[in-house]
Amino acid sequence: MARLLVAFLVGAGFSLGLGISEMTQPQTIIQFLDLGAASWxxxxxxxxxxxxxxxxxxxxxxLRRAKPVLAPRYMIPTGRELTKPLILGSAVFGVGWGLSGLCPGPALSTLNTGAARPLLFIATMTLGMWLQGRYTQAQEARQARAARQDNANPNAQAA
Amino acid sequence: MLDIVIWAGWAGGLAVGAFLLLQLWLTGKLLGVSTGFGNLCALGSKAKFFHTGDFTDPFNWRLFFLLGLPLGGLLGVLLSPEATFSWTLSLGPRYDSVFPSALWARGLILTGAGFLVGYGARLAGGCTSGHAIAGISLLNLPSLLASVLFFVGGIAAVQLLFWLA
Incomplete structure (x- = not known):
């Protein structure tokens, strides 16, 4: 229970920081991306x-402490791979970020203060995440099927 | 005026970094907002893709971290004399000055942008909090490249949109 309360408060603090620095305002993001403008x-x-x-x-x-406060050990991924999905996904994300000046954190942060904007954004963001997941799953299933077929019929390639 | 703006940026940025790290210090795991949100979707969906790792329990800390976000936003508005509640689709004065302020146009932009952000974040395995803040701090090269591409995509989108308008 303490863990959940702590996580809740950490989320609130993080979000408050986004608000103080005005990262929750699409204007702030767009003003930076709008290179060369007088209002840059x-x-x-x-x-x-x-x-x-x-x-x-x-x-x-x-990291001087051997382990985290509420868990047995740190699980920090090291050496993430540079993959095609990472590159493509980042660029796609960037375009959406530029178009709206919103990303997931600020959208959720302003959920109850700027209702219409973040609600619409979050709804379609969820749809995008779902579709990406469906596509990945379908792709993996296809690959698994192809692998099974190759195993069953090793000479298929030659023919 | 400029001084206040920049100091608020420092203070807010410091809080963002500190709380994100506090999250890692407490739980031992990295959590960006988009990944956490994907996990949150698991609660309302049977789609297998959402159910990865230990998210089947509704009482997990990721969910509560995310639930804290609207609270922080609300606190920010209540504590600040300038910030106000807004119920519009407006994306700020600069945007409105170059782009048609028609409601349908804004709605369309938000719809498309939200979709791209959601799709892109899951494909890239993270968003601004995970790649650009945590990833860069951890000197993770793929995250650095992802962050650069966030900006490249963003700058291209804004330039194109404002050029068209």
Whole structure:
């Protein structure tokens, strides 16, 4: 129960930070991506720089302790692979981010304060996630089927 | 005015980084918002794809982390004298100045953008919080490239949209 409460409060704090730095305002994001405009603002970079340095410096301190507070050990993925889906997905994400000035965190953060905008965004975001999952599953099933067929009939390729 | 804007950026960014790391320190696992949200969908859906790892239990900390997000947003509005509740589809004055303010156009943009963000985030295995903040802090090269591509895609979209308008 303590774990859940802590996670809830951490989420609230993270979200409050997004609000203070105005990352929840599409205007802030668009003003940065709109290079060369008179209204261009580098605020997004300031926020990202502050967040990344804070995270990076505290990470060093954190790792001095052998294990996390509420779990037996750290499970930090190392050496994520550079794959085609990662590249393609990131670019697709970027286009959506630029079009709306919204990404998942800020959209959820403003859910109850800017209702119509985030609601519509989150609804279609969920649809996008679902479709991506369906597509991946279908692809994996196809690959598994093809592998089974190859095993059953090793000479199929030659013919 | 500029000073206030930049200081709020520092303070907010610091909080974002600190709370994201606090999450890792407490639970020992990295969690970005999009991945967490994908897991949240598991509660209302039988789609197998959502049910990966230990998300079958509705009382998991990922869910509560996500539930905290609207609370933080609400607190921000209540604590700030300037911020207000808004019930519009507006994407800010700069956007409105170049793009038609028709309701259907905004709705269409939001619909398309939301879809691309959802699809892209799951395909890339993370969004801004996971790749751009946690990933870069951990000096993870693929995450760095993902973040660069977020910006490349974003800049291209904004430039094209404003050029068309």
């Amino acid at each position: 603002s580098y605020k997004l970079l300031v926020v990202m720089f502050a967040a990344v340095t804070t995270y990076g410096l505290l990470l060093k301190l954190m």
